[in-house]
Amino acid sequence: MRDRTTDTPSTLERLDLLALGTRLKRLGERLQADTTEFLRASGVHIAAGSLPVMVSISERPGATVSDIVDDLGIAQPGVTRTLGTLADAGLVAFTRDPADARRRTIALTDAGEQLLTRAQHVAWQPVAEALRRMVGTEDRALVTHLAHLEAALDERSLHVRAVEARRQEAPR
Amino acid sequence: MRDRTTDTPSTLERLDLLALGTRLKRLGERLQADTTEFLRASGVHIAAGSLPVMVSISERPGATVSDIVDDLGIAQPGVTRTLGTLADAGLVAFTRDPADARRRTIALTDAGEQLLTRAQHVAWQPVAEALRRMVGTEDRALVTHLAHLEAALDERSLHVRAVEARRQEAPR
DNA sequence: GGAAGATAGATAGCGCGTTATGTTTCGGGA
DNA sequence: TCCCGAAACATAACGCGCTATCTATCTTCC
Numbered sequence: 001m002r003d004r005t006t007d008t009p010s011t012l013e014r015l016d017l018l019a020l021g022t023r024l025k026r027l028g029e030r031l032q033a034d035t036t037e038f039l040r041a042s043g044v045h046i047a048a049g050s051l052p053v054m055v056s057i058s059e060r061p062g063a064t065v066s067d068i069v070d071d072l073g074i075a076q077p078g079v080t081r082t083l084g085t086l087a088d089a090g091l092v093a094f095t096r097d098p099a100d101a102r103r104r105t106i107a108l109t110d111a112g113e114q115l116l117t118r119a120q121h122v123a124w125q126p127v128a129e130a131l132r133r134m135v136g137t138e139d140r141a142l143v144t145h146l147a148h149l150e151a152a153l154d155e156r157s158l159h160v161r162a163v164e165a166r167r168q169e170a171p172r
Numbered sequence: 173m174r175d176r177t178t179d180t181p182s183t184l185e186r187l188d189l190l191a192l193g194t195r196l197k198r199l200g201e202r203l204q205a206d207t208t209e210f211l212r213a214s215g216v217h218i219a220a221g222s223l224p225v226m227v228s229i230s231e232r233p234g235a236t237v238s239d240i241v242d243d244l245g246i247a248q249p250g251v252t253r254t255l256g257t258l259a260d261a262g263l264v265a266f267t268r269d270p271a272d273a274r275r276r277t278i279a280l281t282d283a284g285e286q287l288l289t290r291a292q293h294v295a296w297q298p299v300a301e302a303l304r305r306m307v308g309t310e311d312r313a314l315v316t317h318l319a320h321l322e323a324a325l326d327e328r329s330l331h332v333r334a335v336e337a338r339r340q341e342a343p344r
Numbered sequence: 345g346g347a348a349g350a351t352a353g354a355t356a357g358c359g360c361g362t363t364a365t366g367t368t369t370c371g372g373g374a
Numbered sequence: 375t376c377c378c379g380a381a382a383c384a385t386a387a388c389g390c391g392c393t394a395t396c397t398a399t400c401t402t403c404c
Contacts (some may be wrong), residue, residue, distance in 0.1 A: 011243050013230045016315065017303040018296060021203035021226055022360085023318060025391085026246070028196030029361050032176075032389085034330035035193060048389060052191055056183045059317070069301050072197070075392055080354065082390080094368060097334060102352040102399050123334070124190060125341065130333035131189040134324045135317070142317045143188070145307070149314075152306045153199075158206035159213070161302035162295070169297065194390085197361090201391050204359080221360055231382065237383060247362060254360080274369050284389040 008090060035127055042122045046091070046115060054116050055104050064103045091115060096148045207299055214294045218263075218287060225254050226288050229278055236320060238274045257342060 010020045030097075035048035043152045056071045057063055065083065069076045083106065091112035097103035106117065135142050195256065199235045207220035216226065218226075223302035228243045229235055241248045255278065258264045269275035307314050 008277040010226055011231065011246065013319075015224060015227065017300050017307065020223060020303060020307075020315070021189075021196060021200045021207060022224060023322070024196045024200030024203065025361065026200075027318065027321060028198075028200060028391095029332060030387085031193035031196065031323055033362070034334075035190075036323075036389095037329075038334045041335075047389070049194060051349070052183055052187060052194060055187065059183065066351090070401085072192075073182060073184065073391090078353080084354095100352080100400070104353075118383060126334040126338035127330070129341065130330055131192060131257045133337070134321060134330075134333070135189065135192075141313060142321075143192070145314045145317065146199065149199060149306060150195070153202055153206075156297070158203055158283045158302055158306075159210045161306070162210045162298040163213075163227050164263075165301040165305070166298035169301065197391060200361095203393070208359095219359070238381085246360090248383070249363085250361060256384095272370070272382085276383075277404080313347085 020152070031131075037124070038127060039123050040121060042113060044119045044122055046119065048081050050086060051116075051119060052147075053079065053086065054091070054108065054119075058108055058113070059117055061107060062105050064105055066103075068106070072130065073105075086112070203303075207295075210299060211291060211295050216287060216291045216294055218261075218291065222254055223288075223291060224279065225251065225258065226263070226284065226291075230280055230285070230288055233279060234277050236269070236277055238275075240278070258284070341343060 012023060013026065032048045039046060039048065052072055053068060056068050060067055060071070063071075065076065065079055068083075069079050083094075084091060087094065089107055092106055092138075093109050094104040094106055097105050184195060204220045205336060208218075211218060211220065224244055228240050232239055232243070235243075237248065237251055240255075241251050244251065255264060255266075260268065262281055264278055265281050266276040266278055269277050
């Protein structure tokens, strides 16, 4: 699509680590969009971003919204929204927890089960294999790096770390 | 913030490469948000995502929207929107190109120059250093990996690669 | 038992990436 | 010269991450 092979270094490349956030976001965006496209071309009509939610539900019968949030580590409003669109599509259903009216327990509908199964049969393996060929050549180093970064940020945010770095470099 | 250290493997971890898109997006999101927060705490009021655009403009006097798009590799409507908010904030200004009324040439205002300079003085170095400590220990492998991935996707999309992978694995 | 605080979830709205499509203007060929 | 396709940009709308805040319900404790 884009041909950057002959370019002089772009601003993003020159900014290097400072542009890391944007680059990661864009890369993630592309992967999700491509996966969604592949799914659709394979007759599975669901956004790639909804799949983790579906999987999480399917493995936690009787899960609540909070359970999914804890599992996926995604902010609650995001999960609520995804569940809403899945419910609109008839793929999941809620029931009020009789023991606690604040909670909603979530389950895949039959249609949801079927779609998830089809997605797994049709798309899981090829997409994972394609990614493995691009990424995995170097022995899973990328995923390991990401996990390190995530863990480091969980421990102390970049904001805090930057403050520390500044304090050390200019202790006037 | 989140404490996932004691968790059993989350769905995202188990999905592994299939969840790569989401994970990258989330990581990028966090980095951008943290950087914005650090900037604000340092008295520089601008979203981290706007900085690449500002830098690109400052290095290309007389640039048009398309020039920025080509430089950053971001979709044109995104650039247009960012320029709009920067213009609202009085940081950039447009002038119609007299030679071609379709084009708008873009320049930083004095306020924009000042803000960019302050951002560079105040924030660049600490943020880069903090990231380097988290990421760079392993010899820039992460950034190299990302560049590889980006180049590979530029060449053939994940969608196409997944189709290929499927064809090979099930050549019935 | 009733007020106060905690918890589950919903809602509102932003950030920044995307595609699809609409306008205006330019340039090149019949 | 005029028209038609291409180019530059704008607009609309979606995706999916986020924070902040609201409402309803439950729990706790006096």
